[in-house]
Every structure is written in C-alpha cells, then in structure tokens.
Amino acid sequence: QVQLVESGGGLVEAGGSLKLSCAASGSIFSINVMGWHRQAPGKQRELVASITNGGNTIYRDSVKGRFTISRDNAKNTVYLQMNSLKPEDTAVYYCNAGNGIFPTRYWGQGTQLTVSS
DSSP states (O other), X not given: OEEEEEEOOEEEETTOOEEEEEEEEESGGGOOEEEEEEEOTTSOOEEXXXXXXXXXXXXXXXXXXXXXXXXXXXXXXXXXXXXXXXXXXXXXXXXXXXXXXXXXXXXXXXXXXXXXX
C-alpha cells in the first residue's frame, strides 16, 4: 500500500500563485507515476498533470504554461506549482500515484483550492 498526504491548498485571489505538495509513503517502490487530478462541484474528476520517475510530464491544455509539476524522488514528494490562477481552477485537488498501467491506483484525501475573482 501507498499513502499519499497532500498539503498547500487554500484561498487565493485570481492571478495569484500557490504550491501543492504530496508526500508518498509505504510501498513506494511500486509506483513510478505521480500526479494531480481535480474535481470541481458538479463536475467529473480530471487530470491536471502527471510526472514519471524519469521526469516525463503531461499537462491538461487549460493549465499549460501556468502550472508546473515536479518531483523530488529522494523525498518521495510531488509538487504542483500553480501560477496565474483563475476562478475556474477552483476545485478539490487530489494527488494520485501508481504505475504506467494503473497510474491512479492510489489517491490522497484531497486539498481544497479556491480562487476568488
């Protein structure tokens, strides 16, 4: 099993920045992909960004150029730096971890981001 603990959510004004962190523990040898999803009220959970152990990244189009995902393998932690935040970024952000076949095997508890206009 892998445990994921997110931190860093909060309330920020539009145009502001925030950084989320997700620390993994447990059977971390079993994971090589970590990422972030988000879910806004009344909407489906969607992929925001992901990163492999090797540093390969994927971003959804709406966050490209604004969000940056990074990973500290020594600390088993993945980060999401969010800049130029928009009200439509408001959601609960979930950390995920897994492998190439099942990248969302494990989930964190979620952290709320609210962007005010």
